Amino acid sequence: MVSISQKIITIPPVLDRNWVEQSNSLLCERNRNLILDLSKTVRIDSAGLCFIKLLNLQCKNSGKKLILRNISSDHLNLLKTCNFPFQDKESPDSFKNSFFVSTGDTFIKFMNNSVHALSVLTEMLYWGTFGLLKKQDFKRGALGEQMYQLGYKAFGIVTLLSFLIGIVLSLQSAMQLRNFGAGIFLAPLIGITMVREMGPLLTAIILAGRTGSATTAEIATMGVGEELDALQTMGINPIQFAVVPKFWAISITMPILSILATAAGILGGFFVAIFYLDLSSSIFWGELSKHLHLRDLNAGFIKSVVFSWLIIWIGSYYGLRVRGGAEAVGRETTASVVTGIFIIILADAIFSFIL
Amino acid sequence: MLNPLKKDIVRINNLVVKYGENTILNDISTRFYSSEIRVILGTSGCGKTTLLKSIIGLLKPFSGTVYIENTEIKDQDDPETVKILKKIGVLFQNGALLGSMTVGENVALPLQMHTNLPDSIIKEIVQLKLAQVDLPNASELYPGELSGGMKKRAALARALALDPPLLFCDEPSAGLDPVTSAGLDELLLKIRKTLGITIIVVTHELLSIEKIADNITFLSKGALLFDGPLKDALALEKGPIVDFFKRHEPKNKFHLSNTTDFFVENIK
Ligand SMILES: Nc1ncnc2c1ncn2[C@@H]1O[C@H](COP(=O)(O)OP(=O)(O)OP(=O)(O)O)[C@@H](O)[C@H]1O
Ligand SMILES: [Mg+2]
Numbered sequence: 235m236v237s238i239s240q241k242i243i244t245i246p247p248v249l250d251r252n253w254v255e256q257s258n259s260l261l262c263e264r265n266r267n268l269i270l271d272l273s274k275t276v277r278i279d280s281a282g283l284c285f286i287k288l289l290n291l292q293c294k295n296s297g298k299k300l301i302l303r304n305i306s307s308d309h310l311n312l313l314k315t316c317n318f319p320f321q322d323k324e325s326p327d328s329f330k331n332s333f334f335v336s337t338g339d340t341f342i343k344f345m346n347n348s349v350h351a352l353s354v355l356t357e358m359l360y361w362g363t364f365g366l367l368k369k370q371d372f373k374r375g376a377l378g379e380q381m382y383q384l385g386y387k388a389f390g391i392v393t394l395l396s397f398l399i400g401i402v403l404s405l406q407s408a409m410q411l412r413n414f415g416a417g418i419f420l421a422p423l424i425g426i427t428m429v430r431e432m433g434p435l436l437t438a439i440i441l442a443g444r445t446g447s448a449t450t451a452e453i454a455t456m457g458v459g460e461e462l463d464a465l466q467t468m469g470i471n472p473i474q475f476a477v478v479p480k481f482w483a484i485s486i487t488m489p490i491l492s493i494l495a496t497a498a499g500i501l502g503g504f505f506v507a508i509f510y511l512d513l514s515s516s517i518f519w520g521e522l523s524k525h526l527h528l529r530d531l532n533a534g535f536i537k538s539v540v541f542s543w544l545i546i547w548i549g550s551y552y553g554l555r556v557r558g559g560a561e562a563v564g565r566e567t568t569a570s571v572v573t574g575i576f577i578i579i580l581a582d583a584i585f586s587f588i589l
Numbered sequence: 590m591l592n593p594l595k596k597d598i599v600r601i602n603n604l605v606v607k608y609g610e611n612t613i614l615n616d617i618s619t620r621f622y623s624s625e626i627r628v629i630l631g632t633s634g635c636g637k638t639t640l641l642k643s644i645i646g647l648l649k650p651f652s653g654t655v656y657i658e659n660t661e662i663k664d665q666d667d668p669e670t671v672k673i674l675k676k677i678g679v680l681f682q683n684g685a686l687l688g689s690m691t692v693g694e695n696v697a698l699p700l701q702m703h704t705n706l707p708d709s710i711i712k713e714i715v716q717l718k719l720a721q722v723d724l725p726n727a728s729e730l731y732p733g734e735l736s737g738g739m740k741k742r743a744a745l746a747r748a749l750a751l752d753p754p755l756l757f758c759d760e761p762s763a764g765l766d767p768v769t770s771a772g773l774d775e776l777l778l779k780i781r782k783t784l785g786i787t788i789i790v791v792t793h794e795l796l797s798i799e800k801i802a803d804n805i806t807f808l809s810k811g812a813l814l815f816d817g818p819l820k821d822a823l824a825l826e827k828g829p830i831v832d833f834f835k836r837h838e839p840k841n842k843f844h845l846s847n848t849t850d851f852f853v854e855n856i857k
Binding site: 269273299302452459461 | 617642645646647665668671672675677679681683686687688689698699701702703712713852853854855856857
């Protein structure tokens with residue numbers, strides 16, 4: 235008689251996680267029948283149950299046998315209850331991974347996102363302007379509060395930073411200009427740079443960080459907590475309630491902040507001109523007004539308004555598309571700031587060509 | 590099973606709601622009568638909240654229609670829909686109070702938005718509503734400073750602020766102790782009696798169902814299993830509704846077909 239090779243394992247009184255951890259090499263056994271002797275076993279925990287189940291499955295698949303010897307009927311019943319079919323996720327078939335499908339998926343996703351972003355933009359513009367004739371769904375004093383929050387409170391940091399940037403920029407230029415004896419050109423140089431570029435851009439970047447992130451976080455939190463749904467059921471338009479006050483507040487305060495930032499930057503340049511280049515103040519202001527044209531001021535103004543809309547648009551788009559919980563709020567806020575700054579710089583580049 | 594003669598306030602016709610490809614509600618048709626208390630029940634995750642949200646137009650149905658007071662509920666920009674929404678109070682499952690405003694401001698919000706009442710009256714109404722839900726001193730607190738059950742009650746006060754003829758409550762008593770939740774049932778019965786409003790309640794509490802329900806709507810896996818008077822449901826002999834009321838555990842919790850058998854020697 236040929237004896238089939240087999241291995242007898244005596245299970246300890248307690249078949250628990252610890253034992254499974256030590257003996258999981260058994261799961262690699264493929265060549266022998268296994269006999270588990272459970273005569274001493276009094277307690278089996280979940281790890282033990284799943285271990286036996288897995289062992290059984292494995293033996294079956296490799297054409298061998300697992301025999302449970304001396305198992306108590308209670309334990310057998312327990313085993314049977316956990317012996318439900320295991321539902322693995324469908325393995326992705328190769329079609330789903332093909333190049334064309336993934337390209338198409340990405341494209342569709344991109345289109346969906348764009349459509350959503352555009353609809354947020356149109357809703358914001360509509361409810362902020364013509365929609366106001368139909369209904370005014372915001373808290374009394376919301377506009378003033380927002381202007382205070384995102385305008386007045388940003389005033390200090392915006393002017394301080396532009397003042398410093400003004401000094402740095404003018405110092406760098408002044409050193410070069412002095413070599414050529416052209417120090418007098420510092421005034422128009424710093425003036426035009428500040429008015430056309432740095433004033434609006436710096437303000438926009440700071441506000442993208444401050445207001446953009448705050449907008450996203452606020453709206454996203456409201457979305458996650460079903461507050462936006464609650465507003466709708468009260469017949470209150472969530473866009474008007476949450477976005478429109480910010481939209482107007484930023485449209486009004488951002489040009490003002492830009493002008494102040496520009497002035498602070500030019501003031502920085504002025505100090506450099508006086509103390510480093512020894513120019514007289516009347517020459518500085520005279521040169522500045524001679525070379526600064528209305529079209530430069532317009533360019534700066536238009537930019538600051540457009541940037542402010544970009545900030546609030548991107549902020550609310552990311553806030554409105556949130557799905558999930560607290561973590562999603564953080565993720566969308568980060569994405570909103572990064573995208574906001576990127577889009578602003580991109581828009582600035584485009585403006586350089588057309589303004 | 591529903592009485593065709595009674596006057597109805599909500600009519601739902603062949604409603605199908607999907608999230609992506611998942612069909613959550615499959616072909617639901619029912620009517621809610623005016624001045625009744627209707628309890629929607631069913632096991633967790635069967636689509637009760639989804640049904641509420643599609644009735645009030647928060648979810649766009651895949652197909653089917655919802656009428657409230659003979660007005661079809663469309664999306665939120667439709668002026669007719671908004672007009673109807675002002676007549677509906679909704680108590681969300683998690684309260685959904687605006688976190689950036691105090692409880693008092695939350696309750697005042699619908700009043701400020703939809704009425705021209707002077708501030709002094711609004712303040713009075715807020716106090717009245719908060720007292721009705723037994724929160725007379727919470728007006729200055731922020732929702733984050735309330736307990737779970739207090740949030741629920743504050744949200745109910747907000748839902749009742751405009752004295753709506755139609756009130757939806759999603760699990761009003763979840764997370765409340767038996768005494769408070771019994772008090773809430775009393776409150777619902779009282780406002781129905783005094784104001785004659787229709788109340789649609791989602792709840793699992795057997796005690797409160799038996800106390801307040803006129804009719805019940807029983808959902809199971811997105812389909813409507815029973816729709817009619819509570820006493821008819823209680824008279825049923827067997828089926829999922831009886832299991833629900835008798836707290837039977839479901840049969841076939843795990844599907845034991847197709848399982849691998851064990852080879853056994855010598856059962857102890
Ligand atoms: N936003 C969503 N996106 C996708 N699926 C969802 C969403 N909300 C709910 N679901 C799914 O819809 C189904 C029904 O959910 P619903 O919230 O209506 O259940 P419910 O009956 O209210 O349950 P409970 O008694 O636990 O509140 C669930 O399977 C849930 O996973
Ligand atoms: Mg629910």
